[in-house]
Amino acid sequence: MVITEIAGYIGALIIGIVLGLIGGGGSILTVPVFVYLLYVNPVTATAYSLFVVGVSALVGAIRNIQKGLVDFKTAIVFSIPAFIAVYITRKFIVPAIPDTLFSLGEYTVSKNTGIMVFFALIMLIASFSMIRNNNKEDKPRQAVKLNFPLIFIEGFIVGLLTGVVGAGGGFLIIPALVLLAKLPMKKAVATSLLIIAIKSLIGFIGDIETMSIEWNFLLSFTAVSIAGIFIGVWLNKFIDGSKLKKGFGWFVLLMAIYIIIKEFTH
Template identity: 60%
Template sequence: MSTIELVGFSSSILIGISLGLIGGGGSILTLPVLVYLMGINPIMSTAYSLFVVGATSLVGSVNYMRHQQVNYKAALVFSVPSFLAVYLTRKFLVPAIPDPIFTTAAFTLSKDVAIMLFFALVMLAASISMIRDKNKAQKAEGPVQFNLPLIALEGALVGTLTGIVGAGGGFLIIPALVLLARLPMKMAVGTSLLIIAVKSLIGFLGDLSNIPVDWPFLLEFTGLSIIGIFVGSYLSRFVPGQKLKKAFGYFVLVMGVLILVKETLL
């Protein structure tokens, strides 16, 4: 095993720690680790990311279920359109994207590069969501209620995003659950982990007929990530979640900028 691969497997633990600490962010790390450290092409990496994040989030959600911090009605309303969107995106939309997307005499935009650029933009959006002040969102908490059309619409949008870039979308799901369903923050995190888990694993199922899967590698990588989520859940007892989320947001911002620079200028 090369040094870079060793760093890549070690980073899988950080993916789980991120999910355990702040209930999201794992998918933001997974795709760059798989592409740049493990040398897997972006199309395959988005599929692997769905499995890694889905399995890890599922394990993490169990602890929230035990403490009755999952709102199953909100999960259902959000999930049905999201599940359908992610499955259809992975099954039909991603394979239908042409490669190259377009080409001229001076420039060619390949499918792999386009996915990484789009993912970098998602990272920038995620960083802004994590850095900005969440007080307004937290103040919106009140009696649980449901804006059904908006929750369903955001579910479909997040599902499509998940299908394209392999991102779980926790940075979009949690604000939606807090603002549109008025869930308490901890319950929103637990519900988000369950949604991410099932949505991501359903999206991965849409890939099984399109790509060959290296199961020994994928299971080893995922197993380390699951160890990480136990570590993250333990550390969350001692680390203020809001401060950590903001610090992680700045890290994601830097990573997004670096990916944009690498894919466009280097």
Template identity: 50%
Template sequence: MNGQELIGYASAVIVGLVIGLAGGGGSILTVPIFVYLFGIPTVLATTYSLFVVGSTSLVGSVNHILKKRVDLRVTLAFALPSFVSVYLTRRFLVPALPDPLFRLDTVVLPKSDAILYFFAIVMVIAANAMIKNDSPEQGEAADGHPRYGALALDGLAVGMLTGTIGAGGGFLIVPMLVLLAGLPINRAVATSVLIIAVNSFVGFMGDIHQTDLNWNFLLPFTGLSIIGIFVGMYLARFVAPNKLKRGFGWFVLLVAGYIIVRELM
């Protein structure tokens, strides 16, 4: 095992740590880790990411459910359309994308590069949300009546995002649960972790029939990420998640810049 791979495995712990502390955000690092530190092809990296994110978030969500932090009714309203969207995206849309995605004379854009560019754009948006740290304390549903129709539409959009880039989308889910379901931020984070877990597994199931997976690599990496989420959930008692998200947002922004520069070069 070389130094680059050691950094990759150490990063697995960081992914789980951030999910445990902030309820999301760490999953957006998994695809760059797989692509740049382990040399895994981009589309396969998104499949691996879905499994790691799903497994790690599932462990965190069990803890939240036991402590009765998860709103199951809101979870169903948001998650059911999201499940459909993420499965159809992984099962049909991603495989149907042509490769190269774009060709004009000598300009060629391979599918793998297009996914990484899209991923970098999403990272910039996520980093901006984390740095601003402006999660609303209440929204349209402050009256206690969730806007289920709007939640379902948002679930469809997040499902497509998760299916395309292999990230959980927690930076989008949490604000929507606050705004449209009227959940307090701590319950929104807990509910988001469960949605991310099932979303990711549904997307992964859309790939498993057509992908040859290296379980000898994937399972140890996932195990380290799960260790990280236990550490993160423990540290969450002492560390303010908002401060962590702001610092992590700057880190995500740097990684997004690295992806763009590297792909352009």
């Protein structure tokens, strides 16, 4: 048990280091670390992940606000539907999912299996986004009319998806901010962290109201992850983040395949 706890906290440190190095993506590992290393129930793991992701993103967002990289107007328009959707998902939808989703003969798919497989599918999408790594250099952009209705709808959809799996969803948010809000890539990444922080932490409130939280464990795990962020930011001076992001994308792809195989051969 001690060994698995140590492995879990090492995982927390790695999550933070990855976040500090490439500015996102590391949070996609939070649920697998909770479930497979610390043996936390998947539903509880997605709740804990929202807190870890939210606090970690908030640390990054504060740094970006100090640098003047956050577009507050877009963040507010995107965050409002996103945090409403996450809160509804955590407070009402996740608790309402039946313990047994469906049965095929002797084979039964449980709620926990369903959540982990759905999470793995989200990981697959995230991995392709990181492997493609289409971060183009920022170019001056002409003033455009922001497509706020589409931003609002996208925010709600992202809130629903990430509410179920407990992920940050930067791989969904950043393209939306670039395409719909016409933000340069650096501003999109910085603004996405503020959106992730707001929606994740407010969504976690829905969990506080429906389940008991082991605060000592959760706060210590989060503290280790935040320490990892600062290590990652320091390492970023010596390591090419874009190359690392692509390599990490392949790792996430393998992790997603592992989760699917493990859940269906459970």
